[in-house]
Amino acid sequence: xxxxxxxxxxxxxxxxxxxxxxxxxxxxxxxxxxxxxxxxxxxxxxxxxxxxxxxxxxxxxxxxxxxxxxxxxxxxxxxxxxxxxxxxxxxxxxxxxxxxxxxxxxxxxxxxxxxxxxxxxxxxxxxxxxxxxxxxxxxxxxxxxxxxxxxxxxxxxxxxxxxxxxxxxxxxxxxxxxxxxxxxxxxxxxxxxxxxxxxxxxx
Numbered sequence: 411x412x413x414x415x416x417x418x419x420x421x422x423x424x425x426x427x428x429x430x431x432x433x434x435x436x437x438x439x440x441x442x443x444x445x446x447x448x449x450x451x452x453x454x455x456x457x458x459x460x461x462x463x464x465x466x467x468x469x470x471x472x473x474x475x476x477x478x479x480x481x482x483x484x485x486x487x488x489x490x491x492x493x494x495x496x497x498x499x500x501x502x503x504x505x506x507x508x509x510x511x512x513x514x515x516x517x518x519x520x521x522x523x524x525x526x527x528x529x530x531x532x533x534x535x536x537x538x539x540x541x542x543x544x545x546x547x548x549x550x551x552x553x554x555x556x557x558x559x560x561x562x563x564x565x566x567x568x569x570x571x572x573x574x575x576x577x578x579x580x581x582x583x584x585x586x587x588x589x590x591x592x593x594x595x596x597x598x599x600x601x602x603x604x605x606x607x608x609x610x611x612x613x
Contacts, residue, residue, distance in 0.1 A: 504561035563598035
């Protein structure tokens with residue numbers, strides 16, 4: 411995952427900023443917020459589809475990150491660490507709003523033995539072809555369909571197809587197994603295909 415730091419900003423390393431934050435330096439934290447706020451907002455907006463809610467959740471996430479910064483141990487990048495906080499805050503908010511997909515929840519425990527963990531999308535026939543969808547009306551249909559997914563299924567679809575994250579990165583972010591990630595992706599894509607059957611037929 412790429413950061414938003416400009417060449418000038420990159421003169422101050424992320425680790426140095428984090429260490430200053432852990433010592434109570436609020437200006438250092440402001441610098442980290444400046445580097446990542448656009449990506450954080452965009453990711454949340456893709457989940458909630460409301461600009462004000464996205465900004466509120468971004469602010470809540472950064473506040474939570476500031477309160478937790480002393481627990482950051484540098485085992486991953488700061489962005490990966492805060493991404494995990496952001497996703498948890500957003501999913502919790504969606505759950506409280508009782509935003510659910512139509513129909514029953516799918517079973518995360520299902521075994522998908524035929525899926526290759528190294529593949530970019532799995533299973534390939536069910537992959538949503540974001541790359542070839544440009545027309546705004548189709549994009550609007552896709553966004554509406556994604557909004558009908560449960561928070562957990564929406565998260566894995568967006569992290570895989572929009573953020574281009576690997577399975578292990580998604581699993582680490584959501585605190586679940588790679589198998590669970592693959593299962594959620596499988597069912598999320600299957601549900602999207604059902605909701606967008608006419609779109610698939612015309613592509």
